[in-house]
Amino acid sequence: MTGAAQPVYDWDGFGFETRQVHAGEYPDKNHGLRVPPIALSAGYLFEDFDDQVSRFDGSIHWKAEEHPGREDPAGFSPSERAAIYSRQGNPSNWVAEERLASLEGGVVSVAVSSGQAAISAALFALAQQGDHIVSTASIYGGTRILFGRSFKRFGIEFDFVWDADDDAEWERAIRPNTKAIYTETIPNPCNDVTDLRRIAEVAARYNLPLVVDNTVGTPALIRPFEHGANIVVHSATKFLTGHGAAVGGAIVDGGNFDWEAAERAGRSFPLITRSSRPGVASMLDRFGTGAYARATRESVVNDIGPTLSPLHGFLLHQGMETLSLRMERHVASSQRIAAWLEQQPEVESVDYAGLPSHPLHELALRDYGTAPGTSGAPGGQSGIARTGSVFGVTVRGGIAGARACVDGLRVFSRMTGIGDTRSMVLHPLTSTHGTFAPEITERLGITPGLLRLSVGLESADDLIRDLRGALDRVAAVS
Incomplete structure (x- = not known):
C-alpha cells in the first residue's frame, strides 16, 4: 500500500486558470485550513539568536532559487518565508505576491498599499534626485499629477512622448540621466492601447528598464513581459x-533586465548594483534575477512604509482566483455596449480599441486578439480585440450633455474608480483631469462631453437600457 500523493505547492507549468486559484498558497500546519488565513500580526517570533541573524541578512527571507548556491537552512517551502515585521512582508500578502508573479510571468512581486504607492516605489528604486524618467503621454491622470507634483518635489523630472512611433521624439526626450521608460498597456479613459513591443525596442536600445502599468489590461488579457517589459505595476x-x-498595489519584477549592461552603458542603478555598506554584496550579487524586487522591498517599501494591510492582501489573492472569469464577462459586455453606443445619435464618438472602426484596432487585434488558454499561452477567441472594459464615450452637448447623461443613469454608479463588479461612470474633465492645462486636456482628447465608463458584471441588457435612458436626457439638452 502506497502513501497518499503529496499536495502540490509548486505550480510552475500549470495553466493560467489553475495558477490563479492555487499559486502562492501554503499548507497550514496548525489546523489544516484550506484557505490561507489572514495573518494579523505586526511582528514574528525568532526561534533563536541565529534565526534572527539569518532573517535580517536575507539568507532565509527569500526564495532559495533566487540566490543560487545558497541552501535554505530552514527548509521552508517557497511560500513559507521567514517573516521579520509586517512592514517588510506578511504571510497573507506573500500569497498574493506569488500568485500575481505567477500570472504575470515574473520572478518576484512586491505588494504595497495602493496603485500610486506601487508606481512610486517602482520608480524610486530606479531614480533619485537629479534623475529623469520618460513616459508616454497618455496615462492615467492621477499618475501624471504624481509625476508633475510629488516626483518634481523630490528632484526627479519627467518628459512625455506623444508619438511612440517617432524615433526623433524619443531621441529628444531621453537624456544621459534618464533611468526608465514608463507606459500603460491600456491607458484610461481613452482605451488608446500601447504598442509595447515598439516601446520595449526603444528601451532596450537605450539600456533603460521599461516599467508598464497593467492595471486595465491585467495578466488575463496581456502579459507585458512577453512583449519586452521589465517591470510591471498594478493598482490591485x-x-x-x-x-x-x-x-492595494503591486510591483512585479520580470527578472529580465541586464543591470550590468546598463551600468556599462552609463546608466547607474546604485540600489541594485552597488553595495549598501562595506562587507555586504550588492543586491544583484546576492539575489540575481530577483535583485530589483529585493531592492524595492528593502530600500524603498521598508524605508517609506507603504505597507499593504493583511486583510487587503487576503482580499487580493481571493480576488485573483476568479480573474479570468471576470475579465471574460467584463470584455464581452464592453464589446457589446461599445458597439451599441457607436450607433446612437446622441454619441459623437466611442474610444474603444476593440471596435473595428478604432484607429488602433489592428494593434489591438495583434496584442489582445487571443485569450489565455489552459496552458497559460494565448489561444482561442482569435479575431476579437479584448481591450478591457474601461473606455471613453463622448456625448453631444458638451458639459450640458455629459451632466444630463450622468444624472440620468440608474445602474451605473457615479463614482471614481474602475475595475469593479459594478459599472461606473466619471466625467474626466472635471475630476481626474480637472487640474490640467486646457492645451494638455485637448491634446489628450479629454473633451467636455467625454465620459469614462467602467463596465461591470451586471446584465449587458440592463446596462444598455440604463444608457438609453440617460441618452434620452442628452437628446433633450443637445
Missing part, C-alpha cells in the same frame, strides 16, 4: 481584487 484595487472592497 481594480480588476485584480475586483470587488471594490480593498485598496
Whole structure:
C-alpha cells in the first residue's frame, strides 16, 4: 500500500486558470485550513539568536532559487518565508505576491498599499534626485499629477512622448540621466492601447528598464513581459481584487533586465548594483534575477512604509482566483455596449480599441486578439480585440450633455474608480483631469462631453437600457 500523493505547492507549468486559484498558497500546519488565513500580526517570533541573524541578512527571507548556491537552512517551502515585521512582508500578502508573479510571468512581486504607492516605489528604486524618467503621454491622470507634483518635489523630472512611433521624439526626450521608460498597456479613459513591443525596442536600445502599468489590461488579457517589459505595476484595487472592497498595489519584477549592461552603458542603478555598506554584496550579487524586487522591498517599501494591510492582501489573492472569469464577462459586455453606443445619435464618438472602426484596432487585434488558454499561452477567441472594459464615450452637448447623461443613469454608479463588479461612470474633465492645462486636456482628447465608463458584471441588457435612458436626457439638452 502506497502513501497518499503529496499536495502540490509548486505550480510552475500549470495553466493560467489553475495558477490563479492555487499559486502562492501554503499548507497550514496548525489546523489544516484550506484557505490561507489572514495573518494579523505586526511582528514574528525568532526561534533563536541565529534565526534572527539569518532573517535580517536575507539568507532565509527569500526564495532559495533566487540566490543560487545558497541552501535554505530552514527548509521552508517557497511560500513559507521567514517573516521579520509586517512592514517588510506578511504571510497573507506573500500569497498574493506569488500568485500575481505567477500570472504575470515574473520572478518576484512586491505588494504595497495602493496603485500610486506601487508606481512610486517602482520608480524610486530606479531614480533619485537629479534623475529623469520618460513616459508616454497618455496615462492615467492621477499618475501624471504624481509625476508633475510629488516626483518634481523630490528632484526627479519627467518628459512625455506623444508619438511612440517617432524615433526623433524619443531621441529628444531621453537624456544621459534618464533611468526608465514608463507606459500603460491600456491607458484610461481613452482605451488608446500601447504598442509595447515598439516601446520595449526603444528601451532596450537605450539600456533603460521599461516599467508598464497593467492595471486595465491585467495578466488575463496581456502579459507585458512577453512583449519586452521589465517591470510591471498594478493598482490591485481594480480588476485584480475586483470587488471594490480593498485598496492595494503591486510591483512585479520580470527578472529580465541586464543591470550590468546598463551600468556599462552609463546608466547607474546604485540600489541594485552597488553595495549598501562595506562587507555586504550588492543586491544583484546576492539575489540575481530577483535583485530589483529585493531592492524595492528593502530600500524603498521598508524605508517609506507603504505597507499593504493583511486583510487587503487576503482580499487580493481571493480576488485573483476568479480573474479570468471576470475579465471574460467584463470584455464581452464592453464589446457589446461599445458597439451599441457607436450607433446612437446622441454619441459623437466611442474610444474603444476593440471596435473595428478604432484607429488602433489592428494593434489591438495583434496584442489582445487571443485569450489565455489552459496552458497559460494565448489561444482561442482569435479575431476579437479584448481591450478591457474601461473606455471613453463622448456625448453631444458638451458639459450640458455629459451632466444630463450622468444624472440620468440608474445602474451605473457615479463614482471614481474602475475595475469593479459594478459599472461606473466619471466625467474626466472635471475630476481626474480637472487640474490640467486646457492645451494638455485637448491634446489628450479629454473633451467636455467625454465620459469614462467602467463596465461591470451586471446584465449587458440592463446596462444598455440604463444608457438609453440617460441618452434620452442628452437628446433633450443637445
